[in-house]
Amino acid sequence: MTEATQLREDICRIAKSIFDRGLTSGASGNISARLSDGTVLVTPTGHSMGFLDPARISHIAQDGRLLSGDAPTKEVPLHAAFYDTRAGTGAVVHLHSTHSVALSMLPDTDPDNVLPPLTAYGIMRLGKVQLLPFFLPGDPAMGDAVRGLAGRRSAVLLANHGPVVAGKDLWAAAYAMEELEETAKLALLTRGLQPKMLNPEQVRQLVTKFDVDWD
Structure with missing residues (x-):
């Protein structure tokens, strides 16, 4: 099986799993994966x-x-x-997942670090998630906003729209996206309940041990 054939099948397999579990609906969301020759496979409009x-x-x-x-x-x-801005990116996943979108609309969400430090894997797989402003769907300015981060974030949350996650390969990007949505869900479920979050020292240990991008 060629590289392209395998990636095509993996994109469809992951996309179906995401859809079947209600992480995106209708014709929303998109996935891309880069081939070794630099060209890209991406889900159609x-x-x-x-x-x-x-x-x-x-x-x-x-x-x-x-x-x-x-x-x-x-x-x-x-x-x-x-x-173009994150060396080693092999795939990108963008969804309209419910809990992440809800978190993007709350006035006290930290734009520089959307997800509270609730779980180890939320830190390990995502680092800090940047909240970006609202853009019309398809607006090239979304790409400009990501470029403006100069590769400092592997994940962003588009306000009133949805999350976008880059990973070293297709499976890593998909797993990180699922972690983002689950952490957003936890954040909403525990909102106002004063949950015991990871403390700064625990976050530092995770960042150091697992070489997480964190600035």
């Missing part, structure tokens, strides 16, 4: 993540030209911003 066809996955060149497959998601500039 207007397609439900629960019913993707590997043969119709969009294959785009480094300059954004469509090489084969259906027309790509309009969020290609958002994905490209992570590939």
Whole structure:
């Protein structure tokens, strides 16, 4: 099996799992993965993540030209911003997951560090998650905002829209995205209940031991 064939099948498998568990709905959300030649496979526009066809996955060149497959998601500039600014990025996942979107709309959410330090894996897999402003869907300015972070964040949360996570490969990006959504859910469930969070020393130990990007 070729690299591209394997990635096409993995994208569809992960997308269906995400859809079946209600982490994104309708035709929302998109996934991309970079091939070793620098080109990118990305889910096509207007397609439900629960019913993707590997043969119709969009294959785009480094300059954004469509090489084969259906027309790509309009969020290609958002994905490209992570590939261009974070060395080692092999995949990007963007969802409209409910709890993350809800957290993005609350007035006391910290824009520099959206997720409270509730669990070890929330720190290990995500580092700090940056809250970005609201943009119209498909607006290239979303990509500009990610580029403005100069590679300092592997995950961002678009206000009133949804999270975007970059990972070293497709599975790492998917696992990190799920961790983001679960941590957002925990944050909402424990809101106002004064939960015992990880203290600064515990966070420091995690950051040091697992080499987490944290600034």
